[in-house]
Amino acid sequence: MSSTLRRIISISAGIGAFLVAAVLIGFWADYFARKTTPDLFPQLSEITFSLPSTQGRPISNDDLLGQPVAMFFGFTHCPEVCPVTLYSLTEITASIGEAADELQIVFVTVDPERDTIPVLKSYIEAMDESAIGLSGTIDQHAAMQKSFRVFAQKVPLDDGDYTMDHTATVYLYDAKGRLSGTIAWGEPHDFALAKVKAVLGIKS
DSSP: OOHHHHHHHHHHHHHHHHHHHHHHHHHHHHHHHHHHHHHHSOOGGGOOOEEOBTTSSOEEHHHHTTSOEEEEEEOTTOSSHHHHHHHHHHHHHHHHOGGGGGOEEEEEESOTTTOOHHHHHHHHHTTOTTOEEEOOOHHHHHHHHHHTTOOEEEEEOTTSOEEEEEOOOEEEEOTTSOEEEEEOTTOOHHHHHHHHHHHTTOOO
């Protein structure tokens, strides 16, 4: 056997081994993700909360069951992530049409000190009148953020004001309060659209 042929066989074997390893790693990664996701992310049906809302009455987790929900945490002084997230969701629902009317968008503030209900209502309705805003006491929000495993932290600014660092994930729940998926900050529009359609039961 020539050295060239041996080299070709060796390279081919190496590529084959790499592909097999990649498939196995992918399989186990997917298996691990499917097994751990229910533990890593909260189920709306398993969390108890009740907060004042922009609807003029307290909203609890029970009130949100029975319909698909897109929930995310943010604040009205947010310079980019929060308004872009809310706008993106409204764009997605608009592109889907009437079928998206079933989806309830819920914006939970991580800055209840500044985001009173009137402030939150004005902010949300400027983009989506059907969305619900939640704002309560600092203790209520601390408990809710813990339940949803949401990170939120005040960051002082040089001018004496402050901003907030926070989780930028959108949680998508089906009508039974089960987590259907999540939308990450910066996720491509088509990916996010597919996930919203999935939670609505719309086949692409």
